[in-house]
Amino acid sequence: MSEVDVAIIGAGAAGLAAAAALRGAGRRTLILEAAAQPGGRARTTRPAALGGAWLDEGAAWIHMAETNPVVPMAEARRVPLKKAFRNASLMFVQGRAATATEHAEYDAASARWEAIVMAAPAVPDRALAAAIGPFRHENPWAPTIEAWEASLIQSVDAPYLSLADFRLNQLDGTNLMPPEGFGQLLLDLLLDSAGPIRVNCPATRIDWSGPHLRIDTPEGVVTAAQVIVTVSTGVLQAGGLRFTPSLPPQTAQAIDDLPMGLLSKIVARAAGADRLGMTATTHLFRRRESLSAPFLSTIAWPRGTDHVIAFVGGDAAWAVAEDPRAADSLFRAEWRAMLGSEADRIFAPGGFTTDWATDPHHLGAYSYARPGAARARALLSEPVGEGRLLFAGEACRTDGTAGTVGGAVSDGRRAAAIILGQEGTGHL
Structure with missing residues (x-):
């Protein structure tokens, strides 16, 4: 059994950003990632079919660069970013x-x-x-x-x-592009500061009935004072992660109202x-x-x-x-x-x-709100169980950055700020 202050489910942009912020404040964290590698839906690969050229299978552009949190991180590392969409x-x-x-x-x-x-x-x-x-x-x-x-x-x-x-x-x-792929850039910027990650280690159930949360994994039970869930709404809708007791009705409804597009x-x-x-x-x-x-x-x-x-x-x-x-x-x-x-x-x-639709760790590209569900993102971002259980990621953004890596980074930081008592429970 492992015990940490905060367990984070998912090593995508939101999970990495949340862990980095929490560890910077002295909290013990552990990221549980179901896939074989971190990065989530920002994934840079070199498919054999392309003769070794790199490809961003998912996120490729740094959207809304003027306010995107990835830009100052890249600039601090002196990563040269160039404008996208300049083609004929x-x-x-x-x-x-x-x-x-x-x-x-x-x-x-x-x-x-x-x-x-x-x-x-x-x-x-x-x-x-x-x-x-x-x-x-x-x-x-x-x-x-x-x-x-x-x-x-x-x-x-x-x-x-x-x-x-x-x-x-x-x-x-403005939309910008990194020189070696967005997925690679995300890992370069956040992986070291995010701390320990267990890959190939899916969380299958979170028991939030007691003062400490218990997370079932193939490698045993992880206990934590608080948990941040950053997996996609597609995985949540498919029952890939179960909760005991069941989630509050408004949280469950918000998940249902935010399916994954492709x-x-x-x-x-x-x-x-x-x-x-x-x-x-x-x-x-x-x-x-x-x-x-x-x-x-x-x-x-x-x-x-x-x-x-x-x-x-x-x-x-x-x-x-x-x-x-x-x-x-x-x-x-x-x-x-x-x-x-x-x-x-x-x-x-x-x-x-690309296989985002069939990849069991994602089941889609990014979330959208059903007609009539305009409040779903804000509802999903509300802490559960007196702040012991939080959801974070692009699906939670109400600032116009849903579906983006920048939005996911911001939301991971939002969840971390709530745990650290630096923000209220409302959505940023």
Whole structure:
């Protein structure tokens, strides 16, 4: 049996940040991580299919850099950060490059879409799709805009997403990129200060019935005065971590109201950009012709590499989540629709698709609020059992940073501050 002041469930951004803050204040901590490595949904790997090039399988951009807590940590280590999204874009319409007129029409439609969504009544909360109204079906550019704004950025399709949650989490500001991957940067910044971590050691049950909490693990029972749970809402909904006694109704309801969306990356190696007359790091996408069609956004040859990365989100991502071959077929069909038969000649056989949907330690990419559940994030952040049990992570953020690593870091620090008595029990 192990005994610590604070046990932290999950070694993602929130768990690492909470442990670092607590250990800096002299508390004994232990992080229990179910996976084989720390980092959570910020994971930098070098897939064999990419010939050794590094890939951020999950989080890749430091959003809202002006207020993101990762930025000052990186600057203190003199890590050079550069602006993201500086690449050229190519939009395709019915198998050809879009005209200047079509680009102007798309821009005008985007402005109109945003105006409608932002002007829609916020009370009572409802689905983003309902707020869009007739424009959603009448404007030919609306399906593309909706796929961008909801399916990709929010990782969920508009009919399932809270309007209030969408409007809150707009991620305004500058986006930055680290030189060797966001997952690697997170570990470089927090791993040493986070203290002891037991990997391959899932917490299966937390007994919070007594003055000290007992956590069941394959390596025995861990006891702690307080526990911070940072695992995804997908794992919590699936029952991967049980609680004795059951969680309070408002906490359980908040978990149910914050499902996991899905944003997947489909990656393949390809011939150089010069073969197609493109510049490196070209961004390509095709107009979505209907609300039921899948939508992919592709970054080609990032950082001068020989591969391309396609992003697919929402229902389209879930549809191919359990079959990498289906994901690869979707990817190649999209390129054929843009470039014709040339697409078949530039790609090498095989590829790589991220597995956030099927990974039992995550079961999705990041959380979203159901329509009518605008208060769920704040409710999940409320301490349980007189402050002995806390939940933390991107799902708890009500400051517009839900779904981001920066939000998770901030929330881990919020939970630590509550334990240290430096903040009230309300949400920051």
